[in-house]
Amino acid sequence: MSSFRHSFDIIGPVMIGPSSSHTAGAARLGRMARSLFGRQPEVAEITLYGSFAKTYKGHGTDVALVAGLLDFETHDPRIPDSLKIAESLDFHVTFRPGRPNPDFHPNTARISLKAGEDAFELLGCSIGGGAVEVLEIYGFQVKITGSYPTLVIPHADRYGVVAAVTAILSAHQLNISTMEVARRGRGSDALMVIGTDEMPPDDAVAAIQSLDAVRQVARINPS
Amino acid sequence: MRFRNLAELVAVAEQEKKPMYEIMIEEHVNETGQTREQVIQTMTDSFDVMVASVQRGLTEDIKSFSGLTGGDAKRVYEYAQKGKTLLGKQATEAVAMALSTSEVNAAMGLVVATPTAGSCGILPGVLSSLRESLGLEKEQLVLGMFTAAAVGYVVANNASISGAGGGCQAEVGSATAMAAAAAVELAGGSPEQAIQAAGLALKNVLGLVCDPVAGLVEVPCIIRNGFGSVLALAGADMALAGVRSVIPPDEVILAMYNIGKQMPVELRETAMGGLATTPTGKKIEKQIYGDELNEA
Numbered sequence: 001m002s003s004f005r006h007s008f009d010i011i012g013p014v015m016i017g018p019s020s021s022h023t024a025g026a027a028r029l030g031r032m033a034r035s036l037f038g039r040q041p042e043v044a045e046i047t048l049y050g051s052f053a054k055t056y057k058g059h060g061t062d063v064a065l066v067a068g069l070l071d072f073e074t075h076d077p078r079i080p081d082s083l084k085i086a087e088s089l090d091f092h093v094t095f096r097p098g099r100p101n102p103d104f105h106p107n108t109a110r111i112s113l114k115a116g117e118d119a120f121e122l123l124g125c126s127i128g129g130g131a132v133e134v135l136e137i138y139g140f141q142v143k144i145t146g147s148y149p150t151l152v153i154p155h156a157d158r159y160g161v162v163a164a165v166t167a168i169l170s171a172h173q174l175n176i177s178t179m180e181v182a183r184r185g186r187g188s189d190a191l192m193v194i195g196t197d198e199m200p201p202d203d204a205v206a207a208i209q210s211l212d213a214v215r216q217v218a219r220i221n222p223s
Numbered sequence: 224m225r226f227r228n229l230a231e232l233v234a235v236a237e238q239e240k241k242p243m244y245e246i247m248i249e250e251h252v253n254e255t256g257q258t259r260e261q262v263i264q265t266m267t268d269s270f271d272v273m274v275a276s277v278q279r280g281l282t283e284d285i286k287s288f289s290g291l292t293g294g295d296a297k298r299v300y301e302y303a304q305k306g307k308t309l310l311g312k313q314a315t316e317a318v319a320m321a322l323s324t325s326e327v328n329a330a331m332g333l334v335v336a337t338p339t340a341g342s343c344g345i346l347p348g349v350l351s352s353l354r355e356s357l358g359l360e361k362e363q364l365v366l367g368m369f370t371a372a373a374v375g376y377v378v379a380n381n382a383s384i385s386g387a388g389g390g391c392q393a394e395v396g397s398a399t400a401m402a403a404a405a406a407v408e409l410a411g412g413s414p415e416q417a418i419q420a421a422g423l424a425l426k427n428v429l430g431l432v433c434d435p436v437a438g439l440v441e442v443p444c445i446i447r448n449g450f451g452s453v454l455a456l457a458g459a460d461m462a463l464a465g466v467r468s469v470i471p472p473d474e475v476i477l478a479m480y481n482i483g484k485q486m487p488v489e490l491r492e493t494a495m496g497g498l499a500t501t502p503t504g505k506k507i508e509k510q511i512y513g514d515e516l517n518e519a
Contacts, residue, residue, distance in 0.1 A: 002224070006251045010375035010384075010401075011368055012339045014272050015341075017328030018287075018440035020336035021385050051387035053440040054493040055438030057512060058289075060331065080288075080331050098269060106387035106491060128385025128393070129338040131377075133497060 003127060005147055013130045015074040021107050022052065022059030025126030027079065030068020032134055033111045033147050036218045041113035044069055044093040050106035052126075053097040065109065068091055074130065105133075140182050140191045148177060149199040150220040156213040157183040157190040164211050165192060172204045196201040224250050228376050228473045229418040236414040243414045244369035247376070251369075263365060267469025269335045270365050273324065273347040276334045280323025287329040289511050292441040296323035299380070299449070313356045314453055321452040322347025325445040338375045338384040341391075341433075341440050342398035344448030346371055349402040349455050354407055367409040371401035374421050382472070382480035386433035386492040391447060396428035396479060397453040399458070400472075406459035414464045422472030424458030429475070430482055432490035434497025437508040443498055 004010060015024040024054035034041070046065055048056055056062050060080070067082035069091070078085060086093055098110065105125035112118045123136035132145040137152065144150055155161050162181060169176060175197045199221065209217045225246070226232040236243050251262045279285070283299050286293040300319035302308065308315040321344035328334045328343050336345040348486035350364045375384065378397045383389035407417040428451075436442040468475060489496030498504050 004376055004379040006254050007372035010372045011269055014335050017331050017340050052493045058438030075406055114463040130336050
């Protein structure tokens with residue numbers, strides 16, 4: 001499938017400068033991590049690779065990633081002040097350069113989040129023009145672009161879970177455009193990534209959340 | 224999408240006897256389920272942001288966060304108003320408006336990435352200039368943005384629009400090709416002429432490296448946006464005159480992709496080569512960061 005899907009993947013985003021891949025894309029990656037984590041993190045450890053590692057200060061990549069983790073959109077005028085805002089919220093962020101990896105896209109970041117007992121990790125890259133791809137979450141290989149509504153559902157590997165989730169989407173007349181299912185091993189941790197044409201409403205998410213085998217439901221809004 | 228490359232896009236447009244922007248709007252409606260009005264409204268909102276960023280750079284005293292750039296847009300615009308420019312008033316104004324948007328971007332101002340922030344000046348520069356030279360209405364210019372989007376869509380999916388991925392040719396080059404095609408359709412040219420303009424313009428920036436001084440989207444990015452706007456207009460004029468790219472536009476895009484892959488990492492937005500590592504480039508980097516950047 002094409003990574004860039006329509007006009008506004010090319011014309012847009014409307015954004016605070018100076019770089020679509022290093023600022024807007026970074027903000028989107030941060031915001032996707034925040035959405036997937038589901039709450040304001042208290043600690044973030046961010047590893048930067050390639051061009052991200054070399055030029056992050058000049059491009060405001062650090063500022064933008066933190067802005068995304070604060071749930072700011074790409075055009076939020078508070079982006080330039082995000083580091084100060086994070087500090088005022090007792091949100092601690094550290095950046096470090098990662099070891100060069102020729103398999104990674106030149107603009108790649110690994111974002112580790114913690115809040116209380118909860119922890120989350122994401123690997124993603126900013127592929128140009130503000131578009132991003134999440135490549136790894138919970139140790140699962142995925143491909144999430146965030147350019148259409150997406151549900152990310154970690155769950156237990158049991159019979160009937162996939163059917164129960166899709167039945168709920170069907171009952172809400174939501175069309176599934178893409179779907180990935182993966183598991184660590186038989187009866188172990190599993191992950192569903194479901195793309196839909198329309199954003200699933202709160203009651204659909206609550207119904208999925210209430211399923212026994214489902215651990216969490218994260219919704220990613222197209223931005 | 225009914226097209227994967229420019230040749231297929233032209234084939235669809237010719238078969239349906241519609242401009243490329245119409246095809247792109249139809250595809251968008253089909254892809255997202257939004258109405259035509261919604262899609263056009265979203266693009267109009269982006270157009271308004273673009274116009275505001277052009278105006279801001281021409282009326283305010285813009286200074287980038289590093290203090291390195293700002294004020295050139297105003298200089299060129301005022302010079303153009305004196306009437307005696309070598310390029311002619313409207314092309315010189317396109318330069319001023321492209322510089323303007325790029326300066327606002329470098330100052331962490333609000334812009335529209337077209338297709339990227341590093342290349343965000345070219346399309347607004349060209350559209351603003353055409354507004355005057357062709358006497359176009361806002362509604363028409365917004366349609367031209369869909370032409371630009373169609374070309375950008377093909378480039379992004381078949382090559383790259385990222386400086387880190389393919390060098391400046393992928394950013395300023397893509398923006399120039401997009402703006403050239405939009406200019407042709409806005410001037411009443413055919414879809415075939417529009418993609419020829421894109422191919423001609425892109426050919427002229429093949430190999431352009433991404434070598435930002437101190438890693439900032441300032442030097443040479445802002446000036447390259449100014450030049451890109453003129454290159455787009457020149458490409459459009461050549462195509463409207465009937466010039467064709469001997470290498471088909473889709474093959475030019477492929478060449479751009481391959482050149483990007485062959486480009487060493489030092490010349491792909493890492494600030495490790497080119498202008499970034501000139502004596503003055505290094506000096507500026509040191510003034511801004513001390514030795515911090517090199518440790519990262």
